[in-house]
Amino acid sequence: MKPEKIGMIGLGTMGWQMAANLCRAGHPVLAYDIEASRREKFAQEFSTAAPRRPADLAAASIIITMLPNGAAVRQALTEGGAASLVNTLNPGSVVLDTTSSVPAGTREMGALLARRGVGMVDAGVSGAVVGAIDGNLVFMIGGEDAAVERVRPVLSILGKRMFRMGALGSGHAMKAMNNLVSAAGFAAACEALIIGRRVGLDPAAMIEVFNASTGRNFSTEKSMGKIVAGTFDTSFSLGLFAKDVKIAADLADEAAFASPISHAVCNWMAEARDHLGGAGDHTLAYTYWDAKRSGQ
Numbered sequence: 001m002k003p004e005k006i007g008m009i010g011l012g013t014m015g016w017q018m019a020a021n022l023c024r025a026g027h028p029v030l031a032y033d034i035e036a037s038r039r040e041k042f043a044q045e046f047s048t049a050a051p052r053r054p055a056d057l058a059a060a061s062i063i064i065t066m067l068p069n070g071a072a073v074r075q076a077l078t079e080g081g082a083a084s085l086v087n088t089l090n091p092g093s094v095v096l097d098t099t100s101s102v103p104a105g106t107r108e109m110g111a112l113l114a115r116r117g118v119g120m121v122d123a124g125v126s127g128a129v130v131g132a133i134d135g136n137l138v139f140m141i142g143g144e145d146a147a148v149e150r151v152r153p154v155l156s157i158l159g160k161r162m163f164r165m166g167a168l169g170s171g172h173a174m175k176a177m178n179n180l181v182s183a184a185g186f187a188a189a190c191e192a193l194i195i196g197r198r199v200g201l202d203p204a205a206m207i208e209v210f211n212a213s214t215g216r217n218f219s220t221e222k223s224m225g226k227i228v229a230g231t232f233d234t235s236f237s238l239g240l241f242a243k244d245v246k247i248a249a250d251l252a253d254e255a256a257f258a259s260p261i262s263h264a265v266c267n268w269m270a271e272a273r274d275h276l277g278g279a280g281d282h283t284l285a286y287t288y289w290d291a292k293r294s295g296q
Helices: 013-024 036-045 070-078 103-114 128-134 145-158 170-198 203-212 218-222 224-229 238-254 260-276 282-292
Strands: 006-009 029-032 062-065 094-097 119-126 137-142 159-166
Touching: 006 013, 013 029, 013 036, 013 062, 013 128, 013 145, 029 036, 062 070, 062 145, 070 103, 094 103, 094 145, 103 119, 103 170, 119 128, 119 145, 119 170, 128 137, 137 145, 137 170, 145 159, 159 170, 170 203, 170 218, 170 224, 170 238, 170 260, 170 282, 203 218, 203 224, 218 224, 224 282, 238 260, 238 282, 260 282
Parallel strands: 006 029, 006 062, 062 094, 094 119, 137 159
Antiparallel strands: 119 137
C-alpha cells in the first residue's frame, strides 16, 4: 500500500509497538500520548513531530486509538470543542479503535463521527505485547464494509489474522467474550493451584499435567509457571483485565442472561483489583486469592 498519514493516540505497551511497526513499514505517523515525555521520546526515535494535543492529528487519514477504555477514547476525540478531532477530521477519514471498549459507547462515538463523514471501525485486539512487537496481533473487527476495507491494509501490518464480526461495536463485544473465557481459565487455574497445594500436590507438576491434558489453556501455558516462580510479569494489568470482564458481564445483563460464571469471575477479579490496585500485572490476583483463602 502507498504511505498513509496515520495518527496514533496512546503510546502504552501496545500502542508504542503498533505505531513503531507502522513507521517501519514506511507510513508517516504522528503519535500522541497524554504523557508528554512518552510522545516526545517516540518523536525523537522515529524522527517525527511530537503533537501536543489529539487535535494536532486532524490531517491524518486514519486515526488509531489504543487507550485504557472507551471513556478515554471519547475524551481524546472530543476534547477541544470546535477544534476537537470529531470536528476537524477530514470527511472520508477513518477512526480505528483498538481499545477494549463498551460496545454501546463505540456505536455512540461512531454516530458522532458519521455526522462529519468520518468512518469508524472497532477492532478488539488479542496477542499481548509480543504480538504487537512481532506484528502478529489478532483483530476482531466491527464496522461498515467501506470503513473496514479502508483500514484493512493498515491492520495487515499490525496483525496476521482478522475476524469480521459484524456491525460497529461487534469487535469490542467479541473482545469482551474472548477475555471472559481467558479470565475464567485464569481464575480456574489459580484456584486449582491453591487447592492442589493444600492437598499435597506439587504446583510445578500440576502445571506440567495441565499442559499435557485437557485442562490446558492460555494461562496454564503462559502465566502459571511465572506465578509459581513468583515473577508475576505477563504484562497485562489487573485493572484492564477486570474492566474487560465487567464489559462481558454487563453484556450478559443486556441480553437478559443470568450468566453465573461471568458474574462470578467478574466479582472475583474486581475484588482482587480493589485490594491490590489495578496497576500491577493481573497474575498478582493469585496472591490475594491465595492469602484470602488461607485466612491471612
